[in-house]
Amino acid sequence: MTAGGPADSGADELTFRDPERADALRARLESLVDRADDSIRIVHVCGTHEQTIAEFGLRSILPDGLTVAMGPGCPVCVTDSAEVDEAVTLAESGKLVATYGDMLDVPGGDRSLAAxxxxxxxxxxxxxxxxAVSLAAETDQEVVFFGVGFETTAAPTASVLRNDPPANFSVLxxxxxxPPAMDVVAAHPNTRVDGFxxxxxxxTITGTEVFEPIxxxxxxxxVVGGFEPLDVLYALVELVEAIADDEPAVVNAYPRCVSATxxxxxxxxxxxVFERVEGEWRGIAAVPDATLAIRPEYAAYDARERFDIEVDRDSETTECICGDIMAGHAAPRECPLFxxxxxxxxxxxxxxxxxEGPCRIRQTFGEVRQ
Amino acid sequence: MSADDEAETLTAAHGAGRAEMRSFLSETVLERLGDPIADGVGLPALDDGAVLPDGDRSLVVTTDSHVVDPPVFPGGDLGRLGVAGTVNDLAAMGAVEPLTLTCGLVVEAGTPTDRIETILDSMAETAEECGVSVQTGDTKVLPPDDLDGIVLNTTGIGRIPRGEQLTSDGLSPGDRLLVTGPVGQHGIALLAAREGFDFETDLRSDVAPVNHLVAAAREAGTVTAATDPTRGGLATALTELAARSGVGLVAEDRAVPVSGATDSAAAVLGLDPKTVACEGRMVLGVAPEDAESVLDAVRATPGGEQAALIGDAVDDHTGRVVVDTGIGQRYLTEPSGQQLPRIC
Incomplete structure (x- = not known):
């Protein structure tokens, strides 16, 4: 996409979208995959990576023998049905529920927040x-922020709670x-992962060291990668090279933003603000240490402590194969409903x-299969 | 809500100009209205207008109802939108010199008179810009409970030599695709104004009549197909051209003109400018040997300075639009459902 006319390569270089560099990385990938003994299956864990891969058509240039699949990288998708039901219950009981736009249409056991x-x-x-805090400051109504997302949104939620929000504000x-979900996926008997x-x-928040135990x-x-097409291709080169050379290490392929610590x-x-507890990831199962619960010190702002929320914990519908897709062992097109x-x-x-959902992304950026 | 419930009521998607609307038109409207027209274009073609042969000429007729929130927006207003939209639909059928327009207004009681004056002044000004005038009309005022805002209906009539119509089914493999200017500006400007986003840029709608650009193109070479990208943007326009012409299209992403401000705002909103509404653009299919001369002619015409050749019709990928991103390839799909702000 260009600014008002044909592309000039300078702009592409700045945005890490230069076709010539992409082609060089593609050629490097091809020779590395040739060098590997077996086919290679990479799993990524981020909806934004999936968007880059789909939007720029990266799968259309991957060499034969290299597959890139999406694992549990969509925070909206892995939000448990019972968590949606809790938000629905709060909204139905007269609280103002504030959340990200993506959450509105997510079906709970019975209905969505949009309904x-x-x-x-x-x-x-x-x-x-x-x-959401600003909303609370303008009203006497109870305002509940339905906090969804990984480290990138959890840290800002924590920051808000540490800054004395209004008394009518709480967080669900x-x-x-x-990282613990990556452990579960790597150990999953049905999911083959040669590299993450x-x-x-x-x-940017956790640093790269957090991945050493995995x-x-x-x-x-x-390999930690960025989100421009050249970032993703470069990270894939690093991954395939490490796999071909049998060197299981953590590599920072996004050093312009990410540090070790x-x-x-x-x-x-x-x-x-948060502690890690066991919790359900929609489709994947209970993951130990991967759900962020508000610590007792902040109980005054914890919607689960402040309100009596009763929901059915076994309300999951199983019409689709979201679980298999989120666990990284099925592709969207394998779902009969897709x-x-x-x-x-x-x-x-x-x-x-x-x-951020893999099916939505695949449907939005239809895949050209060579 | 179950699927059965949904089948009984219309949703906003049925009028959004995309796949849901096309299935509504083919399954509900065409079952009841319209007949094919010999040597012309009738409702079953679902093109931008009808072409009705009469002796050695054909009349071209199109109609459009316009609702926009807010009614006055950066770069235009409901009046300009109504005139440009109808004139552009006529031009997309080849009628580049419209004969007359109508003005049907349905207004919510309580609407300030000066708002209507603004809209009518704008209609007159825009009509003069493209050499036409409004010669008949109708006004209704409804209680606020029955209507929210203003609905403007404009019908346009044009005339062409018999058989000289442009359609959206005329592409052959090898034809080049030309777009007359940067895409996505109208939708992004509206969204920014409606949602109160302040991007600190001059985001303005592209709403404008482009009949003169179609005229310039046809004088310079063979134009094989035309459609104006409105709701659904370039993605819907290209999808319709591909489907109706029975060809595949390959669009070069880096060749599609997008203004810097639109591109930046769209990125923040998580939208692809190629799927966002335009109101002053035309997509033309051009015979390959004439592509450069047609491009030069459009670029030499006021309002066409940023025209670009953006791709080709091909004989595979039938009915689909491939985007070549310069790095890889993917299909261009139309947005469906509502465009919601994304999470991160």
Missing amino acids: VRDAGGDVEVVYSAAD SAHKYV LAAGNAA AGTHDLPV GNQAAQTALWD GEECTPASPVGACMVSD
């Missing part, structure tokens, strides 16, 4: 936890922490609802 809003409930779309946390492409945005335990490389201030805020009964206009599963 509650259409029926007259107070549900507001916000762009940040801070926006569905925040999750990615880790999310550069979350790594690389060590599962004997595979973890990460953002200490954000980590301090994150772990001051593109037929399940479309962006009428989603059945969470993977088709969110802009």
Whole structure:
């Protein structure tokens, strides 16, 4: 995409979209895949990586023998149905529920937040936890921020709670922490992972060191990558090279943003407010240590402590294969509902609802298969 | 809500100019209205207008109802939108010199008179710009409970030599695709104004009549197909051209003109400018040997300075639009459902 006319390569270089460099990386990938003994399967864990891969058509240039699949990288998709039901219950009982736009259409056990809003409930779309605090400051009504997302949104939620929000503000946390889920996916008997492409945005907060135990335990490389097409191709080159050379290490392929130790201030805020507990990831199962719960010190702002929220914990519908897709062992096109009964206009599963969802992304940026 | 419930009521998507609307038109409207027209274009073609042969000439007729929130927006207003939209639909059928327009207004009681004056002044000004005038009309005022805002209906009539119509089914493999200017500006400017985003840039709608650009193109070479990208943007326009012409299209992403401000705002909103509404653009299919001369002619015409050749019709990928990103390839798909702000 260019500014008002034909592309000039200078702009492409600045945005890491230069076709010549992409072609050089593609050629390098091809020779590395040739050198490897076996086919290679990379799993990434970020909806934004999937968007780059799909939007720029990267799969159309991957060499034979190299597959890149998406794992549990969409925070909206892995939000448990019961968590949606909790938000729905709060909105139905007269609280103003504020959350990210992607969450509105996600089906809970019974209904979505959009359905509650259409029926007259107070549900507001916000762009940040801070926006939800602003809403609370303007009203006497109880305002509950339905906090969804990984480290990148959990840290800002933590920061808000550390800054004395209004007394009528609370957080319903569905925040999750990615590294333990990568462990579960790597250990999953049905999911083959030869290497992880880790999310550069979350790594700006956690640093790359957090991935060392995963690389060590599962004997595979973890490469942290950025989100421009050249970032992704470069990270794939690093991954395939490490696999071909049998060197399971953590590599930082996004050094312009990510450091080994990460953002200490954000980590301090994150772990001051949240603790890691076992919790359900939609489709994947209970993951130990990967759900972020608000610590007792902040119980006054914890919607689960403040309100009596009763929901059915076994309300999951199983019409689609979102779980297999989120666990990284099925592709969207393998779902019988994909593109037929399940479309962006009428989603059945969470993977088709969110802009970060693999099915939504595949449907939006149709894949040209060579 | 179950699928059965949904089937009983119309949703916003049915009028959004994309796949849902096309299935509504073919399954509900065409079952009841319209017949094919010999040597012309009737409702079944679902093109930008009808072409009705009469002796050695054909009348071209099109109609459009316009609703826009807010009614006055950066770069235009409802009046300009109504005139440009109808004139452009006529031009997309080949009628580049419209004969007359109508003005049907349905207004919510309580609407300030000066707002209507603004819209009518704008209609007159835009009509003069493209050499036409409004010669008949109708006005209704409804109680606020029955209507929210203003609905403007404009019908346009044009005339062409018999058989000289442009359609959206005329592409052959090898034809080049030309777009007359940067895409996505109208939708992004509206979204920014409606949602109160302040991008600190001069985001303005592209709403404008472009009949003169079609005229310039046809004088310079063979134009094989035309459609104006409105709702659904370039993606819907190209998808319709591909489907109706029975060809595949390959669009070069880096050749598609997008203004810097639109590109930046769209990125923030998580939208692809190729899927966002335009109101002053035309997509033309051009015979390959004439492509450069047609491009030069459009660029030499005021309003066409940023025209670009953006791709080709091909004989595979039938009915689909491939985007070549310069790095890889993917299909261009139309947005469906509502465009919601994304999470991160």
